[in-house]
Amino acid sequence: MIAAFSPFLALRYLLTRRINLLAMFGVTFAVWAMIVVNSVFTGFVSEIRTDVRRASPEMMLTDLPLDTGYEPLRAALEADTAVAATAPRLRHHGLLQPLRVPKGLQPRTEAAELNFDHMESGFALLLGIDPAREEAVTPLRQWVARSEEVFALHHVMLPPSTVLLDPDPDRRAQLLLPDATEWLARRRAGLAVDTPKSEYRSAWPGVLLGWRRAPYTPWLREGDPIDLLTAASVPTTDGTPQLRSHRVRVAFAGYFATGYRAFDETTALLPIETLRTMFGQDIHDPDSIDLVTDVAIRLQPGLSAHAITAARDRLQRAAQAVLPAGSAPCSVLDWQQQNTVFLSAVATEQAMMQFVLFVVMLVAAFVIYAVLHMMVVQKWKDIGILSALGGTPRAVGAVFLLCGVVVAVLGTALGTGLGTLSALSLNDANEWLFATTGLELFPRRLFDLQQVPVRLDPAWLVQVATGAIVFAVLVALFPARKAARMNPVQAFAHE
Amino acid sequence: MSTPVLAAANVTKSYRLGKREIPVLRGVDLALMPGERVALLGASGAGKSTLLHVLGLLDAPTSGQVLFDGRPVHDLPVAERARLRHEHTGFVFQFYHLIPELTALQNVLLARMMATSTLAYWRTRGAARAAAMDLLAQVGLQDRLHHRPSELSGGERQRVAIARALLAEPKVVLADEPTGNLDSATAAGVVELMFSIQQQRGLAFLLVTHNEDLARRCDRIVRMRDGVVQGEPART
Numbered sequence: 083m084i085a086a087f088s089p090f091l092a093l094r095y096l097l098t099r100r101i102n103l104l105a106m107f108g109v110t111f112a113v114w115a116m117i118v119v120n121s122v123f124t125g126f127v128s129e130i131r132t133d134v135r136r137a138s139p140e141m142m143l144t145d146l147p148l149d150t151g152y153e154p155l156r157a158a159l160e161a162d163t164a165v166a167a168t169a170p171r172l173r174h175h176g177l178l179q180p181l182r183v184p185k186g187l188q189p190r191t192e193a194a195e196l197n198f199d200h201m202e203s204g205f206a207l208l209l210g211i212d213p214a215r216e217e218a219v220t221p222l223r224q225w226v227a228r229s230e231e232v233f234a235l236h237h238v239m240l241p242p243s244t245v246l247l248d249p250d251p252d253r254r255a256q257l258l259l260p261d262a263t264e265w266l267a268r269r270r271a272g273l274a275v276d277t278p279k280s281e282y283r284s285a286w287p288g289v290l291l292g293w294r295r296a297p298y299t300p301w302l303r304e305g306d307p308i309d310l311l312t313a314a315s316v317p318t319t320d321g322t323p324q325l326r327s328h329r330v331r332v333a334f335a336g337y338f339a340t341g342y343r344a345f346d347e348t349t350a351l352l353p354i355e356t357l358r359t360m361f362g363q364d365i366h367d368p369d370s371i372d373l374v375t376d377v378a379i380r381l382q383p384g385l386s387a388h389a390i391t392a393a394r395d396r397l398q399r400a401a402q403a404v405l406p407a408g409s410a411p412c413s414v415l416d417w418q419q420q421n422t423v424f425l426s427a428v429a430t431e432q433a434m435m436q437f438v439l440f441v442v443m444l445v446a447a448f449v450i451y452a453v454l455h456m457m458v459v460q461k462w463k464d465i466g467i468l469s470a471l472g473g474t475p476r477a478v479g480a481v482f483l484l485c486g487v488v489v490a491v492l493g494t495a496l497g498t499g500l501g502t503l504s505a506l507s508l509n510d511a512n513e514w515l516f517a518t519t520g521l522e523l524f525p526r527r528l529f530d531l532q533q534v535p536v537r538l539d540p541a542w543l544v545q546v547a548t549g550a551i552v553f554a555v556l557v558a559l560f561p562a563r564k565a566a567r568m569n570p571v572q573a574f575a576h577e
Numbered sequence: 578m579s580t581p582v583l584a585a586a587n588v589t590k591s592y593r594l595g596k597r598e599i600p601v602l603r604g605v606d607l608a609l610m611p612g613e614r615v616a617l618l619g620a621s622g623a624g625k626s627t628l629l630h631v632l633g634l635l636d637a638p639t640s641g642q643v644l645f646d647g648r649p650v651h652d653l654p655v656a657e658r659a660r661l662r663h664e665h666t667g668f669v670f671q672f673y674h675l676i677p678e679l680t681a682l683q684n685v686l687l688a689r690m691m692a693t694s695t696l697a698y699w700r701t702r703g704a705a706r707a708a709a710m711d712l713l714a715q716v717g718l719q720d721r722l723h724h725r726p727s728e729l730s731g732g733e734r735q736r737v738a739i740a741r742a743l744l745a746e747p748k749v750v751l752a753d754e755p756t757g758n759l760d761s762a763t764a765a766g767v768v769e770l771m772f773s774i775q776q777q778r779g780l781a782f783l784l785v786t787h788n789e790d791l792a793r794r795c796d797r798i799v800r801m802r803d804g805v806v807q808g809e810p811a812r813t
């Protein structure tokens with residue numbers, strides 16, 4: 083039972099003391115911040131995960147020994163019923179140097195300056211793919227098609243590359259550009275062309291670059307020749323390793339955009355045969371092997387999480403079985419494991435952010451505590467009177483606890499309402515602000531997003547609201563207890 | 578012989594100051610009969626207020642007993658003592674002790690909100706209001722119902738406090754120098770009011786005062802000295 087005077091007096095105290103508004107707005111602000119900031123952050127994180135997911139094969143067989151061939155692995159993996167398709171991949175690193183560089187735009191390295199910016203220096207992670215097989219495993223065509231949208235966001239009109247659409251599968255495998263395009267590019271680069279345009283056949287393997295390289299080579303046009311330089315340590319006949327460099331001329335075939343920043347910044351896609359040839363595994367040599375460093379895997383659709391985990395272990399064993407005896411263990415990684423460093427960094431950041439928000443909540447709770455404590459200290463005479471009139475210590479404490487409850491509930495309600503409203507109208511507000519003042523609260527283009535990715539999670543709303551109230555009430559218990567334990571007689575000591 | 582409505586039996590009370598024990602009450606025996614008007618006199622610091630607080634269950638005796646209607650009550654659980662205090666005794670203090678945020682009417686009504694739940698009070702609030710307004714009219718404050726304590730004079734404040742002490746219809750009123758803070762004319766008015774209500778309702782009345790004249794108008798005078806009381810007849 084709550085004695086009638088407790089809520090009655092609590093209400094009077096609240097209404098006559100404006101400092102309670104401060105405590106209430108503290109809660110409002112904390113709840114608001116928790117909802118809005120977390121909604122935006124959750125939106126960003128889910129956007130980031132979507133991008134990473136798009137850029138990664140569902141599963142990947144990796145950590146293979148040197149000189150591993152694709153075919154036996156393909157046979158072993160595709161024998162598993164859970165596997166829908168596989169694609170060979172050959173990873174290496176190299177340097178890209180466009181042949182044609184407009185005057186005045188000479189790379190700074192030519193001025194005998196060391197340049198460690200990997201994009202300007204032309205450094206690239208080369209990813210050799212078999213386009214036909216790759217398309218069955220990753221959304222390769224979508225990567226290329228998306229570049230148009232992404233450039234459009236930056237007000238650049240650039241139609242996507244058509245190398246993947248060539249009707250001739252052999253030309254597609256080489257990512258060859260249309261004959262006329264390459265012929266024109268040769269002329270632009272000032273190379274000798276002794277064949278008439280109509281008889282010319284493209285010869286340079288195509289290379290698809292991540293769209294984030296575009297700002298560093300804005301003059302590049304389709305077909306422009308690029309020299310690709312790479313080096314690898316190879317064992318010589320006497321067993322000592324030796325560094326051997328390889329150079330090949332490729333043609334710029336266009337851009338791709340997975341959305342995953344790190345991938346789009348560093349990766350260059352090129353035909354796997356081109357890379358294999360560079361490493362001495364020419365397809366025309368009967369002794370050559372179909373070299374791979376990884377095998378990308380797509381599973382059958384609709385598998386349960388449990389089935390996927392089981393498949394991962396099974397595939398690892400199947401792959402290991404076809405590797406030479408005594409090889410180091412290979413790994414099969416799902417898309418999250420492939421990007422574990424990045425994803426766990428994002429998760430840590432979100433946890434940190436939630437911790438900061440929790441501190442805001444802590445401050446709000448502290449304000450409630452301070453206001454109530456002050457009230458108890460100032461009202462010690464009233465507490466004595468209430469005792470003299472027959473108020474129980476519990477009921478006296480309840481006066482102050484109720485003050486805290488009202489402040490917490492009103493503050494939370496207001497904060498939840500404002501937070502939801504802010505989150506829902508964030509994009510409108512952002513646009514309106516941009517239209518009227520030119521300011522952007524959330525620079526969407528920085529993240530290549532059309533909209534601020536707000537994700538209002540009802541579970542989070544409930545969690546924050548109940549958490550705030552419970553927390554505030556717990557904090558209010560301390561001053562309430564202090565009031566209940568006050569000795570009433572002290573209030574009647576002489577003034 | 579009837580039972581005293583309120584009694585102290587060999588009550589002692591001492592305060593601890595550091596390691597020293599300071600005895601304030603050293604075995605007080607005092608019985609208050611129904612309808613009896615008793616004055617409690619004594620030098621400042623004699624322990625009059627302390628005794629009043631112990632009798633009103635605001636403070637616990639160090640030893641001895643406090644009896645309501647012959648029943649020992651000083652060691653009941655705290656909530657039970659609060660309920661008894663509410664039903665049994667009304668307090669009037671020298672410094673009025675009204676709650677500054679509340680109007681005169683609300684201050685009086687507060688006495689009705691102690692032992693009832695919010696819901697029960699809400700159902701009977703009309704009757705409570707009528708009773709409080711009636712009491713305020715009795716103490717001559719029918720025109721001051723909605724004034725806050727800061728908007729009332731000292732005498733008016735004490736009248737509000739008297740009305741508040743009476744609203745729960747206690748059997749005993751404990752008054753600690755109720756006129757100590759008022760000028761003599763105002764004090765006279767307040768005293769007349771208290772005595773007339775006391776007589777009219779047949780209340781047991783314990784009045785702490787320094788005023789010998791006032792004390793002589795009581796049925797009995799009790800003097801406190803060295804932590805014990807000595808009774809003497811008042812009216813000659």
Ligand SMILES: Nc1ncnc2c1ncn2[C@@H]1O[C@H](COP(=O)(O)OP(=O)(O)OP(=O)(O)O)[C@@H](O)[C@H]1O
Nearest residue numbers: 592593599601619620621622623624625626627628
């Ligand atoms: N909480 C306390 N701690 C220590 N000593 C106390 C405490 N309360 C009262 N005393 C002491 O008890 C003694 C009696 O105090 P009390 O207030 O009862 O006196 P009183 O007779 O009411 O005096 P007055 O006429 O001035 O009101 C005083 O000496 C006082 O110092």
Ligand SMILES: [Mg+2]
Nearest residue numbers: 625626627753
């Ligand atoms: Mg006193």
